Amino acid sequence: MGAATLLRDVFGFDAFRPGQQDIVEAVVDGRNTLAIMPTGGGKSLCFQLPALVRDGVTVVISPLIALMRDQVRGLREAGVEAGALTSGNTDEETDAVWRGLEAGTLKLLYMAPERLSSSGTINMLRRAGVSMIAVDEAHCVSQWGHDFRPDYLRIGELRATLDVPLAAFTATADAETQEEIIRKLFDGEKPATFLYGFDRPNIHLAFQVKDGPRAQILNFASARKGQSGIVYCGTRAKTETLAGALREVGHSACYYHGGMDAEERRDVERRFQQEDGLIVVATVAFGMGIDKPDIRWVAHADLPKSIEAYYQEIGRAGRDGDPAETLTLFGPDDIRYRRQQIDEGIAPPERRAADHGRLNALLGLAEALRCRRVNLLRYFGE
Missing domain, CATH: 3.40.50.300 (P-loop containing nucleotide triphosphate hydrolases)
Known part of the structure; x- marks a missing residue:
């Protein structure tokens, strides 16, 4: 199913917001991508929609359990097979994620960066047929940024280990922070970069x-x-x-x-x-x-x-x-x-x-x- 059809039938939108279509096309094509979009600009759709177009599982690295649970709930309500592995899971929720991975039906798997410290997690992701990594709040990788999370530093190693494209998203990154994101997540290789402005005129x-x-x-x-x-x-x-x-x-x-x-x-x-x-x-x-x-x-x-x-x-x-x-x-x-x-x-x-x-x-x-x-x-x- 094409991106435009999924946009309408799954997400309920007749058209992309400004900037979304170019980012979605780059991510669907498997290009390493860095997107800096204002809060409320629709960042999550720019990795959720490509995950449905592409084969395999998209792993979403996200910093907060509340954020992950909220997005998983919204996706499941829209009929998308999505799950999260978090410390807040019930046993039933975790079992459902493992079943979806084993059956090959899970399309989006959310997890916190802290999970990447476990060799068991890395081995599981190797077996799961991961086709893409999406990183939400990517500024957390930068020691120059305002919200540094040391475990974000493991994401670059994960990309190299799995040898899959990576799409990174944030609403706030000055030039210094952008450079560090590229160095830490993309090993210094320049990704397709989309900068859609910081102005929130309302x-x-x-x-x-x-x-x-x-x-x-x-x-x-x-x-x-x-x-x-x-x-x-x-x-x-x-x-x-x-x-x-x-x-x-x-x-x-x-x-x-x-x-x-x-x-x-x-x-x-x-x-x-x-x-x-x-x-x-x-x-x-x-x-x-x-x-x-x-x-x-x-x-x-x-x-x-x-x-x-x-x-x-x-x-x-x-x-x-x-x-x-x-x-x-x-x-x-x-x-x-x-x-x-x-x-x-x-x-x-x-x-x-x-x-x-x-x-x-x-x-x-x-x-x-x-x-x-x-x-x-x-x-x-x-």
Whole structure:
């Protein structure tokens, strides 16, 4: 079945979004591919659809269990044989994945990069008839990026071992990060590269100097009461106290951070997907892979780490293309804290210098006297 037919019959779209068709054609043709697309641009379709066109199994390396489970659920509802091997699986789910692999019916197999540390996983993938590797959130391979995951470094070895094409996708990668992705995932060989822009014209960018930050966040949320939103905080404790303050003034709000147990986190993710008007107050542990199109606003109660992190986090708003708003608070304590984080880290001097440069770029965006969108796009070379 051709890509256009699958696009209509399986995914329910009459036409590709801008940029998708060129990427899909390259991936279907078996070319190594790097695609940088804005959040909400439809990255997942660019590897899911080719997986159905091509023979064999496509292995999807993805960083978060919630993201994998969400995509597998959507594919299965569309009639696609897909499964995930994660620590959150039930025995029945894992057995179904193994049966699908043995029968040759499974088309997409999702797994976290940490699984690649097991020789058993590599041997299983050798036997499974893998025809392609897709890497979601590929910026995680880069030590220059904002979300480094050491296990992503094993993906390049997997590609060489299986000798299959690889397609890598991300929404945020400056020139340095792109170079490292190519070096680590493609062994320095230039892939077919697609850069479809960083501009999200429906998102309004606002920064304010901290002046009673709790009141600033409460006022921002109250002006948007009944709309789904995310508030990012720099500490776990702050997520809990700020969620409580929002509830006290009548908002539906909950908190999310890495110190919660897995079931509590899954419950928040479920609620956010299903409830209208819920506010989640979270550390950056929340959001990657959350496919909720109608998030109307994102606020930062503390300064993010870098422009890449900021762009990734605000990009969760307005994925449906309708207007969305952001607010980022910052103050001298934030700047001191971020500088201290860099200086006390174990990174080599050149990395620390680069991280200071990234922080300076974010401060330049915060204090910009001209259109912030122009500054943001210039940072990404657009």
